[in-house]
Amino acid sequence: MADVARLAGVSTQTVSRVSNGYPGVVESTRQQVRSAMRELGYRPNSAARALRRGEFRTLGVILFTLSTTGNMRTLEAVASSAAREGYATTLLPVTVPTQDEVRGAFTRLGEIAVDGVIIIMEVHLLDTATVTLPPHAQVVVVDSNAGDRYCVVDTDQIGGARAAVAHLLELGHETVWHIAGPEGSFSAERRVDSWRSVLRGAGRAEPALLRGDWSAESGYRAGLRIAADPRCTAVFVANDQMALGVLRALHEHGRRVPEDVSVVGFDDIPEAASFLPPLTTVHQDFAEVGRLCVEDVLRQIRNDAPEKGTTLVPTDLIVRHSTAPPPTL
Incomplete structure (x- = not known):
């Protein structure tokens, strides 16, 4: 950062403000700093920035199976929606959907630092009284019956x-x-x-x-x-x-x-x-499911938490050529 500041002829504080995207820097100065960054190959330290700000710009996804079409398309939609919001996605598959496995997944996600978690599941687990997630966790669940305890998104x-x-x-x-x-x-x-x-x-x-x-x-x-x-x-x-x-x-x-x-x-x-x-x-509409999941978890992260309950995405019957009146006798 000091090298960039010397080359650009500015203070290290100005370099910090430019690298972190803060306002209040004259545009010509901002471009001068960015030019010096490119010339020196400078890259901001995202880990240090995350520790300083207390946010990691990463969403964790706990997924119970990668083999079903619905789960894979929902995961794709979550990752795409998160990327549009400037968030990375960390996937943690869970092979055995049990209470201990879910708790272990949360522990592992905590170790790699995420801001919120989206759980894509098709089994009854979070709607049982014995399963609880870590307190204060920012969580959205897909395909569950836990709408009175967490934010749930599902298709109709x-x-x-x-x-x-x-x-x-x-x-x-x-x-x-x-x-x-x-x-x-x-x-x-x-x-x-x-x-x-x-x-x-x-x-x-x-x-x-x-x-x-x-x-x-x-x-x-x-x-x-x-x-x-x-x-x-x-x-x-x-x-x-x-x-x-x-x-x-x-x-x-x-x-x-x-x-x-x-x-x-x-x-x-x-x-x-x-x-x-x-x-x-x-x-x-898997794309809409993924978008709503990211929207809900980001609202929680930003302390604008949505109401707990289930959001249903409408479905549509697409009529093609595999249906017709029954054969006449």
Whole structure:
């Protein structure tokens, strides 16, 4: 800093003000200092600056799985939104979603210094009485049922599933089968509950629930059971990857989509429009989820904390060519 000050012909205090972006420096002087910085290869010490200011311009992300489309797209949106606000993102995957693992993750994030934490999870953990996060932690949670204790951001799982099932019933199908996500998943639970609610509200029979693990292979295995049942003319699948497996199973059994069986997915992954046939699915706005997460945690950091509770991002049913009226007998 002293070398820059000598070259620019200013005080070290002026160099400090320029490097930290403070106002009150004449523009010509600011440019003169920056020119000296470039010539000398000077870089401000971000670690020292963080210690002095008490902020690190970094958000930590605790993520329970990197394998699902929703989590990865939410993580991407969080990182992009944080970058636009001038914050870096530090990722800490947790392989086993337990209370001890979450506490350990917070400890590790504390050691590498972050200003706030976003937890992307699809399991029930923070909504149990035994789990508490460190006091005074600036936290936003994605996909949880802990809205009375923390700020939660999620897509409208219930509304999206309701629209999917209602669409199939409105096409004239007598009932709708469902292939759900894994037990313990908050998203899967909400979609199952909504599927049941719509069928019961319409006075329709409730077929046996099938489950997968979000993968295309698990969708294929469940799809084999549906393909072998001639009563099935419509199926709502809890995500697009499993729906891809269902399409394969139906094709192998000679059941045409949508002429014999209509299929609806959930997520609207970029490849959904290129499935054969193009998949009708529920669109989730992951970019908006990520933006709201960053917005909420930054408001907490800036002592303008949002109200605790859940913010729901609307979903949209995207109708393509995998749904049609049921076959006529």
